[in-house]
Amino acid sequence: xxxxxxxxxxxxxxxxxxxxxxxxxxxxxxxxxxxxxxxxxxxxxxxxxxxxxxxxxxxxxxxxxxxxxxxxxxxxxxxxxxxxxxxxxxxxxxxxxxxxxxxxxxxxxxxxxxxxxxxxxxxxxxxxxxxxxxxxxxxxxxxxxxxxxxxxxxxxxxxxxxxxxxxxxxxxxxxxxxxxxxxxxxxxxxxxxxxxxxxxxxxxxxxxxxxxxxxxxxxxxxxxxxxxxxxxxxxxxxxxxxxxxxxxxxxxxxxxxxxxxxxxxxxxxxxxxxxxxxxxxxxxxxxxxxxxxxxxxxxxxxxxxxxxxxxxxxxxxxxxxxxxxxxxxxxxxxx
Ligand SMILES: Cc1cc2nc3c(=O)[nH]c(=O)nc-3n(C[C@H](O)[C@H](O)[C@H](O)COP(=O)(O)OP(=O)(O)OC[C@H]3O[C@@H](n4cnc5c(N)ncnc54)[C@H](O)[C@@H]3O)c2cc1C
Numbered sequence: 153x154x155x156x157x158x159x160x161x162x163x164x165x166x167x168x169x170x171x172x173x174x175x176x177x178x179x180x181x182x183x184x185x186x187x188x189x190x191x192x193x194x195x196x197x198x199x200x201x202x203x204x205x206x207x208x209x210x211x212x213x214x215x216x217x218x219x220x221x222x223x224x225x226x227x228x229x230x231x232x233x234x235x236x237x238x239x240x241x242x243x244x245x246x247x248x249x250x251x252x253x254x255x256x257x258x259x260x261x262x263x264x265x266x267x268x269x270x271x272x273x274x275x276x277x278x279x280x281x282x283x284x285x286x287x288x289x290x291x292x293x294x295x296x297x298x299x300x301x302x303x304x305x306x307x308x309x310x311x312x313x314x315x316x317x318x319x320x321x322x323x324x325x326x327x328x329x330x331x332x333x334x335x336x337x338x339x340x341x342x343x344x345x346x347x348x349x350x351x352x353x354x355x356x357x358x359x360x361x362x363x364x365x366x367x368x369x370x371x372x373x374x375x376x377x378x379x380x381x382x383x384x385x386x387x388x389x390x391x392x393x394x395x396x397x398x399x400x401x402x403x404x405x406x407x408x409x410x411x412x413x414x415x416x417x418x419x420x421x422x423x424x425x426x427x428x429x430x431x432x433x434x435x436x437x438x439x440x441x442x443x444x445x446x447x448x449x450x451x452x453x454x455x456x457x458x459x460x461x462x463x464x465x466x467x468x469x470x471x472x473x474x475x476x477x478x479x480x481x482x483x484x485x486x487x
Contacts, residue, residue, distance in 0.1 A: 162188045163281070164176070169251070171453075173287035175473035185480055203311050203334070206333070210465070212233075215467070217241060250279075253270070262447040262449075263448065265281045265448065282448070284450065286419075286425075289415070289454055295412045297325070302386060307386060307409060309409050319344075323347075324345060324408045326412075327349030328354075329359060336362075347377040378393055383407070386404075389404065414459060415454065417433055423449055425445060435455065435456065
């Protein structure tokens with residue numbers, strides 16, 4: 153991985169060095185093209201920011217990219233194994249990853265794009281590319297609740313690890329996997345946990361091996377839960393809920409609002425890509441090639457499904473690179 157200030161034009165510039173973006177660069181290189189990845193954070197920045205002790209839902213072979221085997225002694229790998237795997241893949245393919253560079257915008261057009269980035273110190277950089285892939289994921293932008301007190305520094309939208317919450321009153325908002333896993337981990341490490349979910353029960357997407365655990369903790373009264381309920385206000389020492397039994401105030405030290413994330417739609421639109429507002433803001437693209445309505449700009453990974461962030465995972469997004477490489481073969485070789 154190198155850090156050149158200026159370079160010749162690359163065939164493909166991939167915005168986002170997550171598993172999908174890496175797969176796109178690898179498949180382009182395997183097809184004989186030059187590729188450059190740019191990420192605002194580190195390699196696999198989203199995975200790096202997942203809960204420290206998380207275990208993937210997926211068996212290792214379904215996380216593989218570039219035909220490199222992912223072996224793990226565990227049935228399902230954990231976060232540090234996955235990070236090690238993707239580092240090794242990056243090394244194996246000698247991927248050119250510009251880390252800690254945020255893509256702000258792209259100018260130019262198909263065949264001669266100019267990608268404008270900014271580094272951690274505010275310095276501006278530019279990269280020239282014939283084609284672009286946008287693989288920016290969804291993990292940078294939480295779905296905010298929009299309630300008073302959400303901006304207090306005791307409110308978190310990402311769960312990391314349990315230790316700082318020992319012997320504290322913690323509210324977890326949400327009813328899907330992230331909320332269930334965080335509530336269980338916090339409770340197991342000595343926090344007093346209350347789960348608040350607007351649905352009548354835990355969401356049907358909670359994994360089948362997590363659901364009985366959270367439901368039994370709730371049934372036993374080890375984790376308190378309020379269903380069909382909402383947090384209406386967060387204050388320094390308490391939270392207010394609206395429940396079917398009426399309003400309620402609970403003592404509180406920390407809140408984890410784990411209510412999902414969404415792609416950076418402004419960024420996608422700013423590139424000229426149209427969002428289908430009638431269809432969950434799915435960006436317009438050809439499903440066969442993943443080329444968007446802007447010639448030369450391709451989409452990959454979770455963003456292809458717009459607001460439906462539970463449709464494309466690493467498991468299936470990793471194949472987007474092959475589709476794009478195939479399309480590049482037709483276009484760049486013909487050029
Ligand atoms: C807790 C958790 C557990 C999960 N477990 C699984 C699982 O077991 N199996 C599975 O298949 N999926 C799982 N997923 C989903 C999976 O991680 C995502 O679907 C996947 O990361 C999407 O890959 P991606 O490459 O599209 O996006 P990401 O991995 O999010 O990568 C996008 C990258 O783009 C970068 N970026 C964003 N904007 C810019 C910009 N303007 N300039 C430069 N860089 C930018 C980000 O820093 C990031 O590195 C899980 C998700 C979560 C939150």
